[in-house]
Amino acid sequence: MKRELIVAIDGPSGAGKSTLSKLLASRLGYVNIDTGAMYRAVALAAHLRNIDITDDQALGRLCQTLNIEFERLADGERVLLNGEDVSQAIRTPEVSLLTSAVSARPAVRQSMLELQRQLGAQGGVVLEGRDIGTVVFPRAEVKFFLLASAAERGRRRFEELRAKGLSVELERTIAEVEARDEADSAREHAPLLQAEDAVAIDSTALSIEQVLETMLEVVCRRRSLANLPRGGCS
Ligand code: DC
Numbered sequence: 001m002k003r004e005l006i007v008a009i010d011g012p013s014g015a016g017k018s019t020l021s022k023l024l025a026s027r028l029g030y031v032n033i034d035t036g037a038m039y040r041a042v043a044l045a046a047h048l049r050n051i052d053i054t055d056d057q058a059l060g061r062l063c064q065t066l067n068i069e070f071e072r073l074a075d076g077e078r079v080l081l082n083g084e085d086v087s088q089a090i091r092t093p094e095v096s097l098l099t100s101a102v103s104a105r106p107a108v109r110q111s112m113l114e115l116q117r118q119l120g121a122q123g124g125v126v127l128e129g130r131d132i133g134t135v136v137f138p139r140a141e142v143k144f145f146l147l148a149s150a151a152e153r154g155r156r157r158f159e160e161l162r163a164k165g166l167s168v169e170l171e172r173t174i175a176e177v178e179a180r181d182e183a184d185s186a187r188e189h190a191p192l193l194q195a196e197d198a199v200a201i202d203s204t205a206l207s208i209e210q211v212l213e214t215m216l217e218v219v220c221r222r223r224s225l226a227n228l229p230r231g232g233c234s
Pocket of ligand 1: 036
């Protein structure tokens with residue numbers, strides 16, 4: 001039987017990956033997998049258990065004890081860590097910074113890589129992250145690389161955090177976005193890279209709807225080439 005596509009969305013933080021990944025998956029009837037949330041859950045667990053984040057062995061052992069799940073509800077998606085809802089706790093600026101460091105550790109990457117491959121193997125998935133098209137699924141049928149200027153990405157993150165009632169400053173949020181970009185791109189293991197065969201979309205001056213339509217066009221063309229049913233494609 002033909003399997004549905006694997007769609008990879010990579011790019012720096014704040015480029016719109018989470019929003020677009022969810023919308024695209026919902027239009028196509030695919031499962032959405034937020035791999036950043038998985039790394040965030042590991043970072044939160046390491047923090048709560050006082051684990052030295054330079055200790056690869058301890059991190060590797062920690063990953064073995066974690067059960068990370070996504071719960072899809074009518075009003076959104078929840079991230080569960082060993083059964084507990086951590087959707088809010090993994091999004092604080094502190095956990096964001098810690099995640100950058102934790103996600104650079106080889107033991108953590110290996111563990112998440114296996115989990116992500118299991119979750120996506122059947123197809124019919126949109127995975128968003130930093131290394132989906134290059135490392136996790138280098139043979140994904142559709143790959144996007146979503147970009148936007150650092151100032152615009154910082155502004156979006158600022159609005160997002162403010163809407164959640166967190167007290168934040170714009171300048172500081174932009175600086176944090178830049179610091180994370182630097183850490184995610186400069187690291188030795190699975191750095192942020194654009195796959196050669198990825199479709200790059202700069203969303204700085206585009207609306208969410210415009211980016212979504214562009215993505216749908218690309219996916220639907222690929223679906224039609226693979227003779228897949230037209231579900232979600234008009
Ligand atoms: O997308 P996000 O902001 O939730 O990602 C959080 C951190 O996790 C970010 O610093 C990059 C890292 N990450 C990664 O290294 N690989 C992924 N596939 C996804 C996220």
